[in-house]
Amino acid sequence: MTAVGLPVLVRLHLISRRVPATVIALVACGAVLRGALEWHWVKGSGNAALQFPTLFEAGTAAAIAVTTYGPFGEPERATGRWLPWLRLGTALLLTGVAIAVLAAGAAAANLPGGTLALARNVAGATGIGLLAAAVVGGALAWIGPMTYVVVAEVALSQSWTSPWTWPARPPHDRGAAICAAAVFVAGITITAVRGCRDSLSD
């Protein structure tokens, strides 16, 4: 395929994965986060102040994970070399958009933990969502981030120190950053190469 066909292929792939609707949902998440910070819905300080933003980070990750679901099934998998790159590009694009809109939403107010922690948390939760897509399929992939956020909320309330509960760790905690990055890389690699699971019976 020449460069002429690539933009068309990318456009059709993004539409088939409902990426435009997902971007709108991500922007809405950023707007609500901004409102929450601006109008002081977030009470408390330290870890308690992170509990509400963590919900948004997991929400954006769940939205990204669900886009791994493709409507076409096996005929799409039985095609050429482009599909893994399209999956990879879609996941990277949406993760970037999620981090950008949440960071923009938090820009006016002081988000506890800052943009660095936000990027780490979104990437880690997205990795969990992508791994969930590989195990249970794209349509149910939201289960991963939503389960993780429950654990994260407990970790925040009880100040756990495990690096695997990265939302409860400070922004410059190297272990938490490595854990979140490892989960993100694993998730994005598996879903790019293999795609999400088509059916639980396979």
Place this chain on the structure above:
Amino acid sequence: MNVEITGLTRRFGRNQAVAGVDLRAGPGVFGLLGPNGAGKTSLLRMMATVIPPSSGRMLLLGRDPGSYEPRREIRQRLGYLPQSLGYYPGFTVVEFVEYFALLKDMPARQVPKAVAAAVERVDLGAKAKAKLRTLSGGMLRRVGIAQAIVNNPELLLLDEPTAGLDPEQRVQFRALLRDVGQNATVVVSTHLVEDVGAACTAVALMDAGKIVFQGTPAELTARGEGTTAAGDAPLERGYTAVLAQARS
């Protein structure tokens, strides 16, 4: 030979769906008959490179799909229509077929012409700009066939392709199969023996994961002659007779 399969097996847990299949097929229309659960779909999915075999040897278009580069080359020259085809309802007919043409690595400049030709071949030219959500089940089936043939495949795999088509469309579809089969290997999995009789140059009958008959439709018909096998048509009686013999 475009398809050379030796001792192919596929297990799903404890269930052996395909149990040591040997198959060779060159250009022409090859019918794959058998009852539900015989292993036809699993065999077709392995040939479509979407699931790997548990054991055995498979060469498609002279290449081993077990390795990345040969599999990529096979997929560029493959058309595949599964039993149930998913679609994005907001796509038009042209967008759907165009997406698959581009995924199959067709040169971008050839795509519009190839898409238009494929859509015309399944008699959907008048619906080219229609959204898929507005089409009937039979029309969606024809859209699925269009995506499978858009790249002029050398190996075309169709799983129950005539399900949902009305009699007139089935007649047109059989003509299309014969046309494609002049240069390519077309493997059609079906329950409908009349499709095999009308369109296929060779036929295999599967039961319990094994091929229990391989020959021409005329030879399958002959297997039912002089027997008490059930069936409303000679080919059906041959089908029933072979199955009864295989199970006895």
